[in-house]
Amino acid sequence: MSDKNTKWKKQEKAAKATQVAFDVSESVHKFIQKSSVDDNLKSSDFIRKVLGLEYKAKKVRPRLTLTLSDSDYAVLGKSFNIDPSDHIAIKHAVTKLLVDLANSHSKK
Structure with a gap:
């Protein structure tokens, strides 16, 4: 209680x-x-x-979020040559693209 x-x-x-x-x-x-x-x-x-106010000192979760519509999945499926209904495969492809982008940017 x-x-x-x-x-x-x-x-x-x-x-x-x-x-x-x-x-x-x-x-x-x-x-x-x-x-x-x-x-x-x-x-x-x-x-x-x-401002000197109390705040949560815990680290920010290293997660990026994005809202995708069915038409977004269709575009991404075509871009990555993946079935648009395979949201998990598209998620992995986008993750790889973002990691590669960050890695190429950090080498400059």
């Missing part, structure tokens, strides 16, 4: 928080994004750090 109470208290506290958006120039946005990546933080946690 105490786990439920603790969870409820955390949810109640989170519900009282307000999300704030900052309209800044593209250069400021890029700086914050790059700095947060360099510090292995989400951009919101990096801003909290800069």
Whole structure:
């Protein structure tokens, strides 16, 4: 029962928080994004750090996400010569492409 109470208290506290958006120039946005990546933080946690607020110091999960539609899978299937319905094979092909891109960029 105490786990439920603790969870409820955390949810109640989170519900009282307000999300704030900052309209800044593209250069400021890029700086914050790059700095947060360099510090292995989400951009919101990096801003909290800069402001002297509590933040989660856990590393950002090294995962990239992308939403793909059926038509996207059709294009990628054609590009990689893979059946568009084979989403796993397309995922592996895209992963390899991204890794190769990063490796070629780091050698420059």
